[in-house]
Structure formats: structure tokens, C-alpha cells
Amino acid sequence: MIAEQRRRAYLSAMQVGVWLPRVELPFAAPSRLPLLEPEDEPVELGEEAAPAVDVAPSAAAPATPSAAAPLPSEAPRPRVEMPRPAVAPVETRSETPSAPAVLPPPRFALQLLRAGDCLLLVELPTGEPFQSRDPAYLLLRDMLRAAGLPDSPLQVGDGEPIRWPLLVRGGMDQGPEAARDYVQGVLAGELEQGGRCTWLIGTPALRFAGEVDETAYNREVQVDGLGVLWALPGLELLIDEPARKGELWKAMRRLMPRWLSQPE
Incomplete structure (x- = not known):
């Protein structure tokens, strides 16, 4: 098992800025849950219609201005996408030249x-x-x-x-x-x-x-x-x-x- 400090040293040597495991790793620091959530598609203005509001027939209380549901005349507020940090590309080329292939001995x-x-x-x-x-x-x-x-x-x-x-x-x-x-x-x-x-x-x-x-x-x-x-x-x-x-x-x-x- 690789300790957390050694794992981070390996990632730093490979110039990996952001790295998220697919499964839980032993001895690893707790993951940041917001980063593991799936990405939502960005909403553009003027393209998405207002969500339909289901009103029960037995509901007699009128909606107040402080209700959570938006008024029919109001347009829904677009979801604002926060920019994510850029991930540094991983350098695949090794700094040291690879050793020549060793040929098997002839017989x-x-x-x-x-x-x-x-x-x-x-x-x-x-x-x-x-x-x-x-x-x-x-x-x-x-x-x-x-x-x-x-x-x-x-x-x-x-x-x-x-x-x-x-x-x-x-x-x-x-x-x-x-x-x-x-x-x-x-x-x-x-x-x-x-x-x-x-x-x-x-x-x-x-x-x-x-x-x-x-x-x-x-x-x-x-x-x-x-x-x-x-x-x-x-x-x-x-x-x-x-x-x-x-x-x-x-x-x-x-x-x-x-x-x-x-x-x-």
C-alpha cells in the first residue's frame, strides 16, 4: 500500500495537478465530495422554458410573493457555472532515454x-x-x-x-x-x-x-x-x-x- 505522502510525491513528479480516484483508496485522505458530483449541462438564456408547476385541486391557499415557486410571469433564473480549475496535461515522454531492448541469446x-x-x-x-x-x-x-x-x-x-x-x-x-x-x-x-x-x-x-x-x-x-x-x-x-x-x-x-x- 502506498502512503498518502508518497502517492502525492509520485503525482507531483508526474506533474499531475488534479487527480481523482474512481474507487476509495486505502490510507488516502478523504475525497472532496463536490468534485465527485457529475457535471450538469450549462443552461443558456432564452432556450429553456419555465418549469411546470403542479397545483393540487384541493389547494385553497393562494400563493404569496414569498413562495418558493416562481410566478408565471417570471423567467427562471439561469444556472451559473463556476469555472473549474484547468488540469495540467500529463507529460508522457520520459526525461531519461529508455534502455535498449535486450535480445535473447542465440542458440x-x-x-x-x-x-x-x-x-x-x-x-x-x-x-x-x-x-x-x-x-x-x-x-x-x-x-x-x-x-x-x-x-x-x-x-x-x-x-x-x-x-x-x-x-x-x-x-x-x-x-x-x-x-x-x-x-x-x-x-x-x-x-x-x-x-x-x-x-x-x-x-x-x-x-x-x-x-x-x-x-x-x-x-x-x-x-x-x-x-x-x-x-x-x-x-x-x-x-x-x-x-x-x-x-x-x-x-x-x-x-x-x-x-x-x-x-x-
Whole structure:
């Protein structure tokens, strides 16, 4: 319950001059009854006829000049409307800028692999590491053979996928920008061990490492600190839509010299 003094302080801060509750408030000061009465329509002169006076047949006493009812020849006195105090408009705009909307944390799992002079940042369709007989992993091995790279990629570090969000609870920022900084930091640390090209396979890899979307499929992307990145569709998408493999093969043949040529 809000005490009367605190309520008045809130109204004063909102620049509310007159405020009447619709119901009785606990701990509030008594309301001024005249202000709660409904407003009557103002009466204009010459428009309202004199009210009819009912005279009982048995009334024998004549009306005296001091009677309360007006004489027939007299016009009724108009009701005088007293001016009401003006109500100050409530300022709806806040003085302080509103805080930016907090975006929910994205959810994804990426596997970082190494095949020859290439790093592979691959979206995990199920969120779990690849198994040797997974259709997506078998397709990845076929792609590496076609590119002239070892078809048994090695896991990087401890082999654990890059998962986001990092924490289930807590006040740490886990929005899209934090996720991008984290993925790019992990990738930059591994590129210090060497790598002539990085494959980004799947939408989360494109978004949080290459800062691009699906429109960049089969194209090269240049990111400061990460070098040249190749944007590819996800493995599940290639399985569901085999027609995409033709465009991928054309782009692969164009880029193969980047990782097959001898370093100068």
C-alpha cells in the first residue's frame, strides 16, 4: 500500500495537478465530495422554458410573493457555472532515454576441425559431435576429398563443440554481439597455429564468424583478424537440397588453388 505522502510525491513528479480516484483508496485522505458530483449541462438564456408547476385541486391557499415557486410571469433564473480549475496535461515522454531492448541469446553448436591447411567451422545439426556414420559427416568427408584435402579432419583442442549460450543462468551478456566476439576469438586463436582458408559451414558459422547471412553462400568473405573465409550451406541443407551441390562444386574449383598451391 502506498502512503498518502508518497502517492502525492509520485503525482507531483508526474506533474499531475488534479487527480481523482474512481474507487476509495486505502490510507488516502478523504475525497472532496463536490468534485465527485457529475457535471450538469450549462443552461443558456432564452432556450429553456419555465418549469411546470403542479397545483393540487384541493389547494385553497393562494400563493404569496414569498413562495418558493416562481410566478408565471417570471423567467427562471439561469444556472451559473463556476469555472473549474484547468488540469495540467500529463507529460508522457520520459526525461531519461529508455534502455535498449535486450535480445535473447542465440542458440547454436559449432565444431571446429582442421583438414590440411584449412580450418572448418561446421554447424552441428543435432548439437552433438559428429559420429563416424552420421550422414552429415559422410557428406563432409566427400567434400574434403573433392577439394583435395584429407578426408579425416582432426578435432581442434579438446574436441568439445563451441556451444552458445555459455551459461544457463547469470547476468553476463549472452546476446548476438557477445556470441560473435566469442566465436571469432576462438577462431582467431586457432588461426595462430596456421591456416590458409577457413570454411564456414552452416548459418550460425556464417553469422557469428563471417558476419554474413545466407546470401553469401559459395562466396569468399574477408574479416579483419580472420583472413579469408569461405561461406558454405549447412550439411543438412545440402542433403535436403542436392541441387545446391552444383553451385558449391563450381565455387570449390575456383578456390582450390588457395589451399592446394605451395606457399611462397
